[in-house]
Amino acid sequence: MVELTQEIIQQLVNGISLGSIYALIALGYTMVYGIIKLINFAHGDIYMIGAFTGFFAITILNLPFLPALFVAMVVAALLGVIIERLAYRPLRNSTRIAALITAIGVSFLIQNIALLAWKPDPRAFPDVFPFRSYQVWGIYLDNRQLVILGVALLLMVILHYVVHYTRIGRAMRAVALDDEAARLMGIDVDRVISITFAIGSALAAAAGVLVGIYYNRIDPMMGVMPGLKAFVAAVLGGIGVIPGAMLGGLVMGVAEVMVVAILESTWKDAVAFAILIIILLVKPAGLLGRQTREKV
Amino acid sequence: MSLLEVRDLTMQFGGLTAVERFGLTLNEGDIVGLIGPNGAGKTTVFNCLTGMYRPTSGEICLFSKRIDGLHPHEITQLGMARTFQNIRLFKDLTVFDNIRIAFHYQINYSLACAVLRLPGFTSEERLILGKTDELLKIFDLYDQRNEIASNLPYGEQRKLEIARALAANPRVLLLDEPAAGMNPHETEELTKLIQWVKDRFQLTVFLIEHDMRLVMGLCQRILVLDYGITIAEGTPHEIQNNRAVVEAYLGEEAL
Numbered sequence: 001m002v003e004l005t006q007e008i009i010q011q012l013v014n015g016i017s018l019g020s021i022y023a024l025i026a027l028g029y030t031m032v033y034g035i036i037k038l039i040n041f042a043h044g045d046i047y048m049i050g051a052f053t054g055f056f057a058i059t060i061l062n063l064p065f066l067p068a069l070f071v072a073m074v075v076a077a078l079l080g081v082i083i084e085r086l087a088y089r090p091l092r093n094s095t096r097i098a099a100l101i102t103a104i105g106v107s108f109l110i111q112n113i114a115l116l117a118w119k120p121d122p123r124a125f126p127d128v129f130p131f132r133s134y135q136v137w138g139i140y141l142d143n144r145q146l147v148i149l150g151v152a153l154l155l156m157v158i159l160h161y162v163v164h165y166t167r168i169g170r171a172m173r174a175v176a177l178d179d180e181a182a183r184l185m186g187i188d189v190d191r192v193i194s195i196t197f198a199i200g201s202a203l204a205a206a207a208g209v210l211v212g213i214y215y216n217r218i219d220p221m222m223g224v225m226p227g228l229k230a231f232v233a234a235v236l237g238g239i240g241v242i243p244g245a246m247l248g249g250l251v252m253g254v255a256e257v258m259v260v261a262i263l264e265s266t267w268k269d270a271v272a273f274a275i276l277i278i279i280l281l282v283k284p285a286g287l288l289g290r291q292t293r294e295k296v
Numbered sequence: 297m298s299l300l301e302v303r304d305l306t307m308q309f310g311g312l313t314a315v316e317r318f319g320l321t322l323n324e325g326d327i328v329g330l331i332g333p334n335g336a337g338k339t340t341v342f343n344c345l346t347g348m349y350r351p352t353s354g355e356i357c358l359f360s361k362r363i364d365g366l367h368p369h370e371i372t373q374l375g376m377a378r379t380f381q382n383i384r385l386f387k388d389l390t391v392f393d394n395i396r397i398a399f400h401y402q403i404n405y406s407l408a409c410a411v412l413r414l415p416g417f418t419s420e421e422r423l424i425l426g427k428t429d430e431l432l433k434i435f436d437l438y439d440q441r442n443e444i445a446s447n448l449p450y451g452e453q454r455k456l457e458i459a460r461a462l463a464a465n466p467r468v469l470l471l472d473e474p475a476a477g478m479n480p481h482e483t484e485e486l487t488k489l490i491q492w493v494k495d496r497f498q499l500t501v502f503l504i505e506h507d508m509r510l511v512m513g514l515c516q517r518i519l520v521l522d523y524g525i526t527i528a529e530g531t532p533h534e535i536q537n538n539r540a541v542v543e544a545y546l547g548e549e550a551l
Contacts, residue, residue, distance in 0.1 A: 158411055161411070162407065162410065162411065166407070166410040166417075167403055167410070168407060168410075170393060170396060170397050170400065171397065171400055173386070173389060173393075173397075174386050174389070174397045174400075177386040177387060177388060177389065178384055178387075180348065180368075180384070181380070181384040181385075182386075182397070183347075183348075183367070183368035183372070184346055184348075184369075184372055184377065184378055184464075185369075185372060185397055185398040185400060185401075185460065185463075185464055186369050186372035186373045186398070186401035186402075187369055187397070187401065188367070188369045188401075189369065195407075
């Protein structure tokens with residue numbers, strides 16, 4: 001009995017580490033959706049660019065972990081803003097499907113540029129934190145998991161604070177609720193959208209660097225699957241709802257780890273999409289979403 | 297000096313002319329009404345003035361500065377705010393936050409400043425807290441400050457919308473059917489409130505309204521729009537006795 005409990009807690013710990021990475025990516029999806037009703041399918045690739053930027057910041061610029069993380073977040077934020085400016089803004093007033101298809105196009109574009117520039121072979125992410133494992137009541141925790149949890153938690157707390165207690169956060173919520181009324185309150189909506197992309201992309205980049213540290217490998221296609229899973233996490237939590245993305249990410253991470261532990265690892269990707277199908281059938285607004293009669 | 301000067305404003309949607317050669321001069325302290333049957337183009341005029349539509353032709357000057365072609369937020373920042381015919385509050389936010397948002401452009405601190413809670417952030421936030429509370433008290437909404445906006449009764453939502461527009465610190469206030477959906481008693485209260493607010497904040501007011509008692513009671517001058525064309529302009533008394541206006545409202549047979 002004790003062993004089983006220990007095993008469950010062990011898997012929970014692993015699941016939460018993985019889940020907090022999904023949550024960081026999911027936040028970008030959900031923030032962008034909340035504000036311009038676009039599923040930014042290029043988001044997973046921004047996460048990949050973040051991982052590579054972190055990689056180069058550590059290997060070429062010889063930066064320690066935190067400055068490298070910061071550089072990756074800034075570069076991704078700029079990339080997010082540029083993508084929005086060039087690819088999505090011109091389509092702001094066209095049909096949603098046009099912007100959605102453009103997002104998929106941008107995703108392919110970034111992937112293929114990365115493949116050209118960095119070659120498809122995986123690279124070993126530098127060993128910033130030499131592996132160290134701790135054992136508490138039979139449960140193993142390693143220092144990388146602690147770094148992931150710490151960084152993810154800190155970023156989410158900052159995000160919550162920014163969204164709820166600052167001028168830009170209020171503007172973001174206002175634009176999400178009614179962009180026209182927000183304009184007439186003197187809010188520069190284009191600027192708010194740019195900042196939303198910047199914040200979402202920076203969070204994805206942080207997730208990219210953390211994944212590099214956790215799995216020790218990065219490659220140009222690494223954004224595809226986590227991008228899709230984070231999208232499922234955002235839908236699961238209720239797309240457009242920020243706490244929903246955090247919750248959805250954690251649930252996804254735990255579910256994935258549990259499935260691997262109980263069944264086998266080949267099921268690990270299937271579980272994400274099973275969750276997507278179930279949530280769309282049972283509660284399409286998501287766990288924390290409000291029922292709306294919006295037509296899509 | 298005229299605050300708002302509109303010359304030959306024309307707005308076409310495809311082949312449809314919604315507003316044709318509309319002209320208006322608002323002087324400091326004026327309170328002018330715009331009336332007309334449904335679909336006459338009244339709200340279109342408002343949308344052109346606030347930058348939501350780009351006029352097909354014509355000129356709009358606010359404080360002698362051309363504003364047609366500017367973005368809505370730029371026009372608001374120059375000193376013109378509006379309310380909406382169908383209330384457009386930020387429904388899921390509290391009463392307090394609805395007003396606080398309208399101070400947005402009047403404060404300025406960087407994101408880093410906010411995250412690190414530097415003095416610039418705290419002092420500016422404290423300043424708008426005070427100003428927001430002041431507006432809430434003026435509009436008698438202070439006790440409901442933590443209420444979600446959509447939970448307020450209809451009449452109070454209307455009041456909140458006006459309070460929110462005032463938070464944007466306008467000198468010209470546009471009100472789109474402020475009395476819509478109000479009973480005669482509420483309308484009477486609102487009439488007094490508009491007059492009082494206008495004096496208190498030294499505003500110039502341009503309003504659209506169907507409720508004739510409100511319009512006739514408040515406005516010094518009235519413009520009548522029918523099918524996008526200004527068919528009459530004058531004092532309330534002149535408008536009430538204007539043949540073209542009565543025809544537009546009641547049809548020719550009524551005469």
